[in-house]
Amino acid sequence: MAKATKVRLLDSGTLVIDQSHITWNVGCGTPVRFPVYSVLIEHPEGLILFDTGFDRELVLEKLAFELPEQTEQQTIPAQLALAGYAAGDVDAVVNSHLHFDHCGGNKHLVNATTYLHEDEIREARSPEPFEVLGYADRSWDHPGARFSLLSGDVELADGVHLFHTPGHSIGHYSLLVELEGSRPLLFMADVSYTPAAYARDHQAGFHWNPVAGVRSIRRVKALARAWDAEIFFTHDMDEFETYKLAPSSYPAS
Numbered sequence: 001m002a003k004a005t006k007v008r009l010l011d012s013g014t015l016v017i018d019q020s021h022i023t024w025n026v027g028c029g030t031p032v033r034f035p036v037y038s039v040l041i042e043h044p045e046g047l048i049l050f051d052t053g054f055d056r057e058l059v060l061e062k063l064a065f066e067l068p069e070q071t072e073q074q075t076i077p078a079q080l081a082l083a084g085y086a087a088g089d090v091d092a093v094v095n096s097h098l099h100f101d102h103c104g105g106n107k108h109l110v111n112a113t114t115y116l117h118e119d120e121i122r123e124a125r126s127p128e129p130f131e132v133l134g135y136a137d138r139s140w141d142h143p144g145a146r147f148s149l150l151s152g153d154v155e156l157a158d159g160v161h162l163f164h165t166p167g168h169s170i171g172h173y174s175l176l177v178e179l180e181g182s183r184p185l186l187f188m189a190d191v192s193y194t195p196a197a198y199a200r201d202h203q204a205g206f207h208w209n210p211v212a213g214v215r216s217i218r219r220v221k222a223l224a225r226a227w228d229a230e231i232f233f234t235h236d237m238d239e240f241e242t243y244k245l246a247p248s249s250y251p252a253s
């Protein structure tokens with residue numbers, strides 16, 4: 001069986017939240033600008049996209065306080081073009097969860113099947129009152145969307161592993177990619193936002209279940225040790241500035 005050949009990070013722009021939303025209840029009153037990106041996996045079994053960033057117009061309409069910054073070059077179609085692909089080339093979209101900053105580009109990927117945890121799609125379609133803003137972007141649920149619903153841990157393609165890591169949301173998935181000629185890459189999505197928070201088992205202030213969230217942080221740590229994986233943080237600007245962005249790739253071209 002063949003593993004993934006390349007992984008590319010697609011820049012989706014930035015948002016602002018309070019520090020207390022990054023490290024639950026710690027640092028209230030300190031605004032922080034943080035990055036958003038997607039993970040493109042080039043695999044012999046197809047082209048897979050993990051998360052799809054945010055839609056600037058949607059955020060301006062419903063969450064303008066997050067001060068979205070996104071150029072035309074940072075939209076999903078433009079970022080895919082940087083990597084040498086069109087939106088129609090994507091075979092599979094995996095949403096770690098359906099918060100607005102992880103699914104805003106789904107609507108562009110008309111030929112893809114969308115893979116989700118079965119609990120996540122139910123929650124996003126009927127959110128609890130405290131989750132409504134998190135699930136503000138409903139464009140992923142368009143009439144032509146095709147869904148494949150998952151449960152538990154899944155190997156989506158050879159060496160492309162999804163681990164159920166609930167807490168931030170009910171159906172949250174983290175991603176581990178085995179690469180030819182490189183260490184595995186572990187993308188924990190929103191299990192924990194920054195290296196400092198992760199080291200202290202701090203989860204984000206927005207969560208479905210904080211007890212499950214702490215257990216998922218510890219599970220990610222165990223996975224990283226077991227696989228000797230390189231960890232990527234989704235919403236930390238300092239880390240993001242060290243990452244290779246499309247058209248560059250892991251491993252290097």
